[in-house]
Amino acid sequence: MATFQISHTSGQYWYHLRADNGEIVQSSEGYTTKASCQNGIQSVKANCQPQRFESFFNAGQYGFNHVAANGEIIGRSEKYITAQARDHGIQVVLRDAPSARVEDLS
Template structure:
């Protein structure tokens, strides 16, 4: 089962979504308040529909952005070397994020 991890760095709160193999599949932006980071995770969970993912290819690498209904980016993928690996990352988020537990490492 995938896990959201909240952590603090450079005075901001961030999240990573880690697949069950430990790999990071999606990361959020930096938030000044932990509650905003938690709300970002809830938005990710609520927006797990295929049409909410924008795939891209830049500088020889594949990736995706996860967007909310208003078009705002709520998560970004790690970079992948193949489109197949990127698409697998999207499938992991779609399948696992809605029920993923949250580990608060910023306590």
């Protein structure tokens, strides 16, 4: 099962969404409070629709941004070497994020 992991480093809270295989498929920006990070996770879960993903190719790497209805980026992908791998990452988020459990490592 996919898992959101909350961590705390350098005075900031972050989430990583890990797929079943343990790989990170999406990460957050830094949040100043744990509550804000938890709200970010809820926003990811609520915005798992295909139109909320912006794919890109930059500096020889593929990736995606997960965008909320208000246009804010709520998550960024890891970098991929192929468009197919990036697209698979999007599918993992779409399929698994809405029901992913949350693990607090902070």
